[in-house]
Amino acid sequence: MTTVCLLGADDCDLRYELLSRETSREALSTYRLDRPFENSLAVETISLGSAVSLLNDLDWYLVRFAEAALVLEPSVSETEWLSRNLAEAIREGSVAPEASDRYLKVYGLETADEGSTRPVEPMYVARTGRQLPEYDLREVEETMLVRVTEDEFGG
Numbered sequence: 001m002t003t004v005c006l007l008g009a010d011d012c013d014l015r016y017e018l019l020s021r022e023t024s025r026e027a028l029s030t031y032r033l034d035r036p037f038e039n040s041l042a043v044e045t046i047s048l049g050s051a052v053s054l055l056n057d058l059d060w061y062l063v064r065f066a067e068a069a070l071v072l073e074p075s076v077s078e079t080e081w082l083s084r085n086l087a088e089a090i091r092e093g094s095v096a097p098e099a100s101d102r103y104l105k106v107y108g109l110e111t112a113d114e115g116s117t118r119p120v121e122p123m124y125v126a127r128t129g130r131q132l133p134e135y136d137l138r139e140v141e142e143t144m145l146v147r148v149t150e151d152e153f154g155g
Helices: 014-019 022-028 048-057 059-065 084-092 150-154
Strands: 002-008 040-045 066-072 081-083 103-111 117-126 142-147
Touching (some): 014 022, 014 040, 022 059, 048 059, 048 084, 081 084, 084 150, 103 150, 117 142
Antiparallel strands (some): 002 040, 002 066, 066 081
């Protein structure tokens, strides 16, 4: 199963915004909705293709209400998320899955007031060996790795 996770922008309640609008509500109606992080929404899809298709269906809403759209595809990595752009590039065949791990966006994960976790302050790093630079933007217990395209890394 491929997981799609949408991270909400700071100035809105992502779940409310997506479920209060008919088109996005219909697009999500066949999925079980999870909340892995504060102000997030996640669903499991059957493939990378269906994950990208769902993100395309939700594009209008993502531009307005989401900070990031992530995809966890076990055939690529069981622990590292893919940015939406990288997921699309892998699906289209313009990036090979085994060549997708060089550029990363590392989020710190901190515990929010109500006990949920929230991703904070992403740091961009390029993998040059097995060891990654330590996340040093703030004190956190965990990090989340998101593979990104070279354009996202440089932009």
